[in-house]
Amino acid sequence: MTASIENSTCLKLFGLKKYFLDFVELYNNNYFPKVILISGNKGIGKFTLAFHLVNYFLSTKTKYEYDLKNMMINKESDYFGNILNGTNENLVHIKNDNEKKTTIDEIRNIKKKFNSSLMNRKPRFTIIDDVELLSKNIANSLLKFIEEPSENNYFILVNNNRYELLETIKSRAIEFKIFINNNEKKDILKKLIQYYDINIDIPEDFQDFDTPGMILNLDKNLKKLNISINDSFYNSASILLKDYKKNKNQFSLECLNFLIEINLRKKLNNSESDLIKLIDYKNNIIKLIHNFKKFNLSSGTVLEYIKEHKEYAT
Numbered sequence: 001m002t003a004s005i006e007n008s009t010c011l012k013l014f015g016l017k018k019y020f021l022d023f024v025e026l027y028n029n030n031y032f033p034k035v036i037l038i039s040g041n042k043g044i045g046k047f048t049l050a051f052h053l054v055n056y057f058l059s060t061k062t063k064y065e066y067d068l069k070n071m072m073i074n075k076e077s078d079y080f081g082n083i084l085n086g087t088n089e090n091l092v093h094i095k096n097d098n099e100k101k102t103t104i105d106e107i108r109n110i111k112k113k114f115n116s117s118l119m120n121r122k123p124r125f126t127i128i129d130d131v132e133l134l135s136k137n138i139a140n141s142l143l144k145f146i147e148e149p150s151e152n153n154y155f156i157l158v159n160n161n162r163y164e165l166l167e168t169i170k171s172r173a174i175e176f177k178i179f180i181n182n183n184e185k186k187d188i189l190k191k192l193i194q195y196y197d198i199n200i201d202i203p204e205d206f207q208d209f210d211t212p213g214m215i216l217n218l219d220k221n222l223k224k225l226n227i228s229i230n231d232s233f234y235n236s237a238s239i240l241l242k243d244y245k246k247n248k249n250q251f252s253l254e255c256l257n258f259l260i261e262i263n264l265r266k267k268l269n270n271s272e273s274d275l276i277k278l279i280d281y282k283n284n285i286i287k288l289i290h291n292f293k294k295f296n297l298s299s300g301t302v303l304e305y306i307k308e309h310k311e312y313a314t
Contacts, residue, residue, distance in 0.1 A: 012195060013052045013071040014212075015188040016045050019178060020071065023053055033174040034149040035157065037131070040178035042160035043213030045188070047129050049178070050156045054125045055080055058090055089113075090122050096130035107141045114145075114153055123152045131157040132165045139166045146172055180211070188212045202229065209261050218258050221251040233263055234306050241292065241299035253289060260285060267312060281312045 013020060026032045038046045055073045056066040064074040073080050082088035092110055096102055110126060118124060128134075134142065146155050157173055159165055180188065186204075189212040193200060200219040206229070207215055222229070225243060227236045236259055244252040264278055288302045 010048050010051060011073045011075055013048060014045065014191045014195070015180060015184055016049050016178065017071060019176070020049060020052060020056075023049075023176075024056060027053075027057060032154065034153070035146050035155040035173040037157045037159055037165075037170065037173035037175040038178060039159040039161055039165075039175055041211050042162060043211030043215070043217070044178060044180050044185075045213065046158050046160075046178055047127070050127050050158060053156070054091055054127070055083070057125070058088075058122050089118055090120070090124050092124070092126040094126070094128045096128070096133040102128075102134060102138050104138065104141055107138060107145065111145055114150065118152070121152075123154055125154045125156060127156045127158065129158045130160055131169065132159050132161070132163045134166070134169070136166060139169050143168055143172060182208045185212055189215055192216065206262055206265070209258060214254070217251055218255050221249070221255050225252070225255075227255070229259065229262055233259060234303065234310070237306055238299070238303055241302060244293070245299060253293060256289060257286065263312065278312065281309055 023032065038050060040046050052066070052071070052073060055077065056068070058079040059065045059074065059077045062077065062079070064077040066072070066077075067074055075081075079088060079090070083091050092113060094102055094106060094110075114124065114126075128142075149155065155173070157169070185208055189207055192198065192212055198216065200216065201223065202215060202219050209215075210218065225239050227239060237256055240252040240256045240259075243249050260282060264282055267278055268275070285302070285305060288305055291297060292299060292302055
C-alpha cells in the first residue's frame with residue numbers, strides 16, 4: 001500500500017470534464033457517495049479523474065486551489081506535493097496489477113490509518129485502482145471496512161472491466177460508468193501527445209483500436225522491444241511471447257493482441273479476404289494466447305499456428 005503517486009505528470013485532465021463537474025456538484029451539495037465505483041475501459045483516464053477530484057476537494061479554500069478553468073492541479077499546492085512524496089494523510093492509494101496484488105496486511109494498515117485522527121479537517125480518500133483484481137478474501141476483508149465508512153472518509157474504486165467484479169463489492173458502491181467515443185479517444189490522444197511532447201510510431205489509422213492510455217503504453221512497449229507494426233507478425237509475436245514468458249510483462253500480450261487487430265484490418269481492406277475465415281483465425285489465436293498465459297505453456301503452439309496461417313499475417 002502506498003499513498004504516493006508514481007506518475008507525477010498527471011497535472012492536467014484531458015477529456016472527462018463533464019464527469020468531473022458532475023462529481024464536483026455532488027460533493028459541493030453533500031451528495032457525494034461514501035463509496036463510489038468508477039467503471040470503464042482501461043486507459044480512458046479513470047484514475048486520473050479520481051486523482052484530480054481528490055486534489056480539487058483537498059485544495060478548496062487554500063492558497064493554491066485547483067484550476068477549474070484549465071482542468072489542472074496547481075503544482076504549488078501543498079496537498080499535491082505531499083501526495084507525490086507519500087506524506088499526505090488525506091489520501092491512501094492502492095494499486096493492483098497482474099504482478100502485485102493487495103494483501104491482507106495492506107487492508108489492516110488502512111484500518112489503522114482510518115482509526116487515527118487527522119491533523120486537519122479535510123476529508124480522507126482511499127483510491128483502489130484495478131479493484132476487479134482483488135481476491136475474494138481481500139475483497140471480503142475490505143467489505144467489512146467500507147460498509148459503514150466514518151463521517152469524513154471516502155472510497156473511490158476504479159474498475160477496468162477486464163475481469164468480473166465481485167458482486168459483493170459492486171453492491172456496496174454507487175457505480176458511475178465512464179465512456180468515451182472514438183472521436184473523443186483521438187482528441188484526447190492528440191492532446192496528450194502535444195502536451196507531453198510525445199512521439200508515437202503507431203499510425204493514426206490504428207489509434208482508435210484502444211484507449212488513449214493504452215495506445216501510449218502499447219507504443220512504449222513496442223519501442224522498448226524494437227518492434228515496428230510493419231515487421232513480420234511471426235517475428236513480432238515471437239519477441240512478445242518471449243518477453244512475457246521471461247518478464248511477465250502484461251503489455252507484451254496486449255501488444256500481441258493489438259498487432260492481431262492491425263493485421264485483420266489490413267486484410268479486411270482487401271476485398272478478396274474471407275471475413276468468416278478471418279474471424280475464426282482471430283478467435284483461435286486469441287484462445288491460444290489465453291491458454292499460453294493461463295497454463296504457462298510454451299510459446300511454440302501459438303507460433304506454429306501463426307506459421308501455418310501465414311496468409312493472415314503480414
